[in-house]
Amino acid sequence: MYLQGIVVPQTDGTKLAYVSYTYITKERLTAQQLRASERALDAATEQAGLWYWNYDPSNNRAYNRAYFNPRCTRDFDLSTILENYPQAWLDKGFILPEYCDLYFDAAERTKAGEPQVIFEAQVEFKDGVIRGAEFRFTNLFEEDGTQGIIICTGRLIDYEKLLIAKYELERQKPSLWDKTLLVHAVSI
Structure with missing residues (x-):
């Protein structure tokens, strides 16, 4: 009381x-x-290996305030709150320059009301390591259909891409069965 x-x-x-x-x-x-x-959300995103942040695009100003989870603040040396989002994020150089247009486009498309935008980009960690990542920007609409906050997640995809490349290489190799048939055909 x-x-x-x-x-x-x-x-x-x-x-x-x-x-x-x-x-x-x-x-x-x-x-x-x-x-x-x-x-609980912070723990779940940490366990899933996700970066998570959100912002409210409804203020229709040139800047927005983004709120970042502990994984983002640790991996990219950010504070929990970042003003002037998404421009400040791009200015910090976490997204490599050749991917900035994709990132900004995703932010603009979700701000315009698109339900979800997914793209891949290279990111640079605070220690200088560059890795591949997938980003998802998702609109959380209010019950009345108006735009609410935008939820953003990111995850590393290097290992996944490596496995896909290995799989494709293996698929292109002739199978053992094909080689056995070839040997039998020559021996006759």
Whole structure:
């Protein structure tokens, strides 16, 4: 409970006390539940190997404020909040220059209301290592259909791309069965 009071002197020399109270247990409980939900999201994205951030494009200003999960702040040496998003993200050089147009286009397309945009780009970590990543920008629309926040995720895809390349190489090789038939055909 939140209690606030004020004493107001009266002209007859007496004092009048005004007291108001607010039952804040429900608000405090809601805030605790929200924080627990945020911590659970941080843990889930960490376990899944995802970068996660969100921003609200509805302010229709030249900049937006993006909120980043702990994995983003650790891998890219960011603060939890980044002003002037997405331009500030691009200015920091995490996305290699040849992919900046793709990144900015994804941000603009989701801001324009496209439900989801997926693209691949090369990213540079704070230690200078360059890796391939897949990014997904997803609109979370409000119940009435208006645009809400935009959720962004990113994940490394180097290993996945390597496995696909190895698979394609193996597929192109003749199978053992084909070689056996060739040997038998020559022996006859």
